[in-house]
Amino acid sequence: MRPGLLAQSLVLGILTGGMYALMAAGLTLIFGVMRVINIAHAAMIVMGAYLSLTLFLHLGVDPLLSMLLLIPLFFGLGALVQWGIVNRLAERDITLTVLMTFGFAIILEGLQGAIWTSSYQGIKTAYSLESFQLFTLYVPVVRLIAAAVSLFLLAGLYALLTFTMLGRAIRATIQNRTSAQLVGVNVRLVTTISFAIGIAVAGATGPLLGMLFTFYPATHWLWIGKLLAIVVLGGLGSLRGAFVAAMLLGIAEQVTSVTIALDWAPMIFYVFLFGVLVVRPQGLFGVVERQSL
Amino acid sequence: MRIDQRLRRRWPWAALALFAVVPLAMPEGFYLDLLMFTFMYAAMAVGWDIMGGYAGYVSLGHVGFFGLGSYAAALLLVHLGLPVFMTAPLVGLMASLLGAGLGFISLRTRGPAFVIVTLTFTYVAQLLMLDLKSVTGGSQGIFLPLLDLPANLVIVPFYYAMLALLVIAILVSIAIRRSKFGLGLIAIREDEGKAEASGVNTSLYKILAFAISVWFAGTAGALHAQYLNYVDPDLAFELIITLNLIIMSLFGSRGIVWGPVLGAFVIYPLSAYLIFLLPSRLAGQLHLVALGVVLVLVVMFLPDGVLRTYMAWRKKGPKDYGSVEAQASMAEAPG
Numbered sequence: 164m165r166p167g168l169l170a171q172s173l174v175l176g177i178l179t180g181g182m183y184a185l186m187a188a189g190l191t192l193i194f195g196v197m198r199v200i201n202i203a204h205a206a207m208i209v210m211g212a213y214l215s216l217t218l219f220l221h222l223g224v225d226p227l228l229s230m231l232l233l234i235p236l237f238f239g240l241g242a243l244v245q246w247g248i249v250n251r252l253a254e255r256d257i258t259l260t261v262l263m264t265f266g267f268a269i270i271l272e273g274l275q276g277a278i279w280t281s282s283y284q285g286i287k288t289a290y291s292l293e294s295f296q297l298f299t300l301y302v303p304v305v306r307l308i309a310a311a312v313s314l315f316l317l318a319g320l321y322a323l324l325t326f327t328m329l330g331r332a333i334r335a336t337i338q339n340r341t342s343a344q345l346v347g348v349n350v351r352l353v354t355t356i357s358f359a360i361g362i363a364v365a366g367a368t369g370p371l372l373g374m375l376f377t378f379y380p381a382t383h384w385l386w387i388g389k390l391l392a393i394v395v396l397g398g399l400g401s402l403r404g405a406f407v408a409a410m411l412l413g414i415a416e417q418v419t420s421v422t423i424a425l426d427w428a429p430m431i432f433y434v435f436l437f438g439v440l441v442v443r444p445q446g447l448f449g450v451v452e453r454q455s456l
Numbered sequence: 457m458r459i460d461q462r463l464r465r466r467w468p469w470a471a472l473a474l475f476a477v478v479p480l481a482m483p484e485g486f487y488l489d490l491l492m493f494t495f496m497y498a499a500m501a502v503g504w505d506i507m508g509g510y511a512g513y514v515s516l517g518h519v520g521f522f523g524l525g526s527y528a529a530a531l532l533l534v535h536l537g538l539p540v541f542m543t544a545p546l547v548g549l550m551a552s553l554l555g556a557g558l559g560f561i562s563l564r565t566r567g568p569a570f571v572i573v574t575l576t577f578t579y580v581a582q583l584l585m586l587d588l589k590s591v592t593g594g595s596q597g598i599f600l601p602l603l604d605l606p607a608n609l610v611i612v613p614f615y616y617a618m619l620a621l622l623v624i625a626i627l628v629s630i631a632i633r634r635s636k637f638g639l640g641l642i643a644i645r646e647d648e649g650k651a652e653a654s655g656v657n658t659s660l661y662k663i664l665a666f667a668i669s670v671w672f673a674g675t676a677g678a679l680h681a682q683y684l685n686y687v688d689p690d691l692a693f694e695l696i697i698t699l700n701l702i703i704m705s706l707f708g709s710r711g712i713v714w715g716p717v718l719g720a721f722v723i724y725p726l727s728a729y730l731i732f733l734l735p736s737r738l739a740g741q742l743h744l745v746a747l748g749v750v751l752v753l754v755v756m757f758l759p760d761g762v763l764r765t766y767m768a769w770r771k772k773g774p775k776d777y778g779s780v781e782a783q784a785s786m787a788e789a790p791g
Contacts, residue, residue, distance in 0.1 A: 200568050202516075202575070252756065258514050259755045261571055262702060265516065266751035269699060273744030281741075380741075384695065388579045391572050399568065426587045433580045440561050440569055 167299055172417035174300050180413025181310035182375065185317055186368045186386070187393040187405040189361035192320075195337035195400035196357040197253055199260045203267035204365055205386035210271055211237065211369015212378050213279055216286050226286050226370035227312065237366025241359035250355065268383060275380040286373035309371040316367060317406065320360070324402070333357050337400055385429065392432035396439050398449020407447060411435075468626070475619055479612050488611055494724045495618035496676050500697075501704040501716035502625035503672030508702070509710035510638060511665045512645030513563070517574030518701055520581040521551040521670040523692030525677025527585055530598045530687045540600070540682035541617060544675045551674025552667040559663035566648055582693040597688025600681060614683045618676070622717075625672050629713045632668070641665055642711070699747055700727070706754045709761025718763060723750075 190204045211233050218224040218232070253260045293304040324330035332353045335343040344350045372378060372386075393412055397404025412432055420428035439446060475495075479488060500518065508514045528547045532538045562573035585592045592598065603610055632638040640661045643651035652658045681687045700723065701716075708719030727747065734742050758765065 194568070198568075200571060248752075248756065256759065258512065259759055261568075262514060262706070263752055263755045265699070265702070266748045266755065269695075269748030269751070270745050271748075273741045273746075273748060276741035277738050277745065384579065388576045391576055395569075395572060424587075430580070430583055430587070433576055433583075436576060437561055437573070437580075440573065444565050444569060 168421055169418070171300055172421050173414060174297075174302060175306065176414030176417035177410060178302075178306040178310040178413075179375070179417070180410040181313040181317075182368065182371050183389070183393055183413050184406045184409035185313035185364060185371070187390050187397070187409050188317060188320060188402055189364035189368075190390050191394045191397065191400055191402060191405045192333075192364075193358055193361040194394065196333065196354045197249075197260075198257055199249075199253055199264065200391070201361070202261065202264040202387060203271060204264075204361075205383035205390060206268040206271035206275075207237070207362060207365040208368050208372055208386065209275065209378055209380070209383045211366040212286070212373035213275055213284070213369075215370035215373050216279075216284055219286055219288070226288060226374055227308070229370050230312075230367050233366040233369060234363045238359045238363035241362025242355055244362075245355045245358035249358065250351065253354075268387070272380045272383060279380070281379055281381070283377045283379050284373070285377045286370065288374065291374065305374045309375055312371060313368075316364065320364065321402070323360075329353070329356065389429070389432045392436035395446055396435050398446030401446070401448040404446055404448030472619075472623065476616075479615055488615055490725060490728060492611060492615045492618050493728070494720055495615075495622045496680065497700055497704060497724050498717045498720035499618065499621040499625040500672050500676050501701045501708075501720050502622070502629050502713070503669045504701040505669075505705045505710055505716045506629060506632060506641075507662075507666050507669040508705055509712070509715065510632065510641040510645065511662055512711075513570050513662060513666070514702070515574045515666070515669065516571055516698055516702075517558075517577040518670060518673045519693055519695060519697040520574075520578040521555065521673040522677035522680070522697055523578075523585070523687075523689075524554070524581050525551055525674035526681035526687045526692045527592060527598070528674075529678030530600050530681045531591070533600055533682070534598060540678055541613065544617070544678040547678040548671040548675035551677075552671045555670035556663050556667040559666040563662040563666065564659050578693055578695065578698070582689050585692065586689045592689075595689060597686060597691070600685045600687070602685055603682070611683075614679060617679050621672065621675060621679070626713060626717065628668065632665075633713055637661065637664070645711070696744065696747065699751065700724070703747065703751050703754065706751070706761055707758065709763035709765075712761070712763050715761050715763045719761070722762075 186205075186208060190201055193199065193201045193204070214233060214236075215224075215226045215229040218229045219226055224232075249260060249263065252263060288305075290304050290308075295302055295304070322330075324334060332343070332348045333356070335346070335348055336350050336353045336357070340350055343353075376382075389412070393408045394405050396412065397406070397408035412435060415431045415435070416428045419431045475491065478491065482488060500522070504515060504518055525544075525547045528550055529540045529543055532543045532547070533540055558573055558577055562569040586594055588594075603613070605613075632641070640651065640656040640658075643654070643656055644658050644661060648658055677692070681692070684691070704719030704723050705716040706719070707723060708717065709715030727743070730746055731739050731743050754761075760768070
């Protein structure tokens with residue numbers, strides 16, 4: 164493999180990895196506070212992509228601007244669904260809650276197909292095909308934008324979790340729900356807010372996905388597979404882990420597609436997923452799950 | 457009460473006898489096809505329930521085994537000339553071996569690994585069949601030679617094969633339910649820590665249960681490939697199959713032998729009828745929405761399923777179908 168090609172796939176991998184990190188952040192946050200894998204997460208991201216596409220085609224709203232609308236919209240919907248439906252169930256039975264998110268994923272896929280048909284879509288803005296040379300490297304502008312926006316939002320999420328009272332409450336709930344409640348955290352409210360933040364982040368990723376990749380209603384199954392690989396590799400519930408794993412897998416994917424074949428690139432996610440479960444089930448940054456919950 | 461019990465023991469045999477003569481009365485047509493698919497789904501749902509109902513570990517990947525079963529049977533037929541009706545049980549065994557391997561990866565610990573591994577396994581299987589073009593023909597798929605039968609009778613052997621698969625599934629489920637193994641699985645569902653502490657080899661039990669559970673999916677997949685005379689990555693790995701199994705088991709009642717059977721006999725015909733009713737342009741999409749809504753509604757309002765809810769309402773079912781509390785106390789007995 165030529166060194167130039169390797170450097171090129173590193174650049175593309177890091178840029179794509181930034182977006183993967185944002186996608187996975189919401190999923191791992193929701194798992195952290197609720198111990199529930201939101202199987203509908205990728206379907207929600209794709210929903211964001213469709214809404215952004217519609218806004219772009221009919222009202223000419225730039226996909227990046229549509230994020231400003233999607234974030235509060237998805238936050239509100241997430242809070243409503245969590246408070247109204249998911250919360251009631253999650254306190255009774257986690258397995259059933261996972262099945263419920265599976266149902267949500269199916270419903271969203273069906274609705275998207277009914278509204279926007281099953282054909283391939285993509286958000287093609289004026290700057291979609293632009294790129295520039297950096298030394299010998301080729302840098303697509305949309306990927307750079309997506310990575311920058313993702314890093315910006317991730318930094319915001321990190322600041323929220325680290326420096327605010329709410330963030331402390333969320334982290335306490337992730338670490339130990341019962342103890343958090345004992346020291347006066349309203350864990351139910353914190354769970355709802357965290358879930359809503361996770362969904363809002365998913366909604367924000369939608370336009371980025373739509374600009375970088377083609378999508379159709381069933382694509383969310385491919386994405387949830389990738390995202391699960393990322394959050395498991397990083398350690399379920401760990402934001403830092405999700406970030407590192409997203410970068411690692413973003414790069415690994417690009418390297419595979421140039422060294423082996425484009426067809427086999429998605430497989431690299433599952434190789435890592437299954438490998439890490441055999442070798443280190445708690446992932447890179449995860450903590451060993453306590454046996455009694 | 458006594459008549460009730462006697463009925464309970466005899467009606468399955470009566471139903472079996474009835475189903476056995478149906479093809480003689482009407483050897484072709486819509487209803488035979490409907491019944492055959494109902495048997496197929498019922499058998500797979502009973503299999504799913506051995507893991508999802510008894511042990512309480514929900515698999516989202518049964519269609520992966522179904523699809524690989526389709527491919528294995530197709531390849532054995534095309535390359536070695538082995539008829540599918542002969543290889544189907546062996547293909548099921550391959551699925552079981554694979555299931556044991558996946559179980560080894562995901563079932564040694566508790567927590568969400570099993571859900572993640574079973575869900576992603578479906579994509580791995582599909583991706584492999586798509587990418588191993590020299591073996592599987594990629595997205596072109598594989599055509600299977602037709603059975604040497606008149607076109608209007610071709611469904612009959614499949615009808616009996618699926619009926620036989622369902623009978624095997626029910627017998628296996630009953631045998632497990634009455635064994636120490638089954639009791640161990642229920643103990644795992646109720647409290648895995650206590651089950652382990654009381655001497656149940658939980659990892660082994662779970663892996664074994666999953667291997668048995670996926671045998672039915674693999675075998676059904678093999679038969680299904682020959683029924684369609686064709687297999688491709690999209691047809692073989694439709695997630696809607698897994699979704700159907702879950703809805704059927706939950707709706708009928710998880711962890712009860714007849715629950716998934718009842719679920720399949722209610723859900724499959726309704727689901728087929730719904731596709732028929734919906735406008736053809738949107739049928740596939742709205743069907744998905746409907747199934748998703750049914751799953752969410754069942755999870756929210758009928759999590760115990762029809763049978764268990766009915767038993768609880770009657771409050772005098774036989775011991776075997778006792779409440780969760782009774783089963784839990786039974787589960788703690790061996791040790």
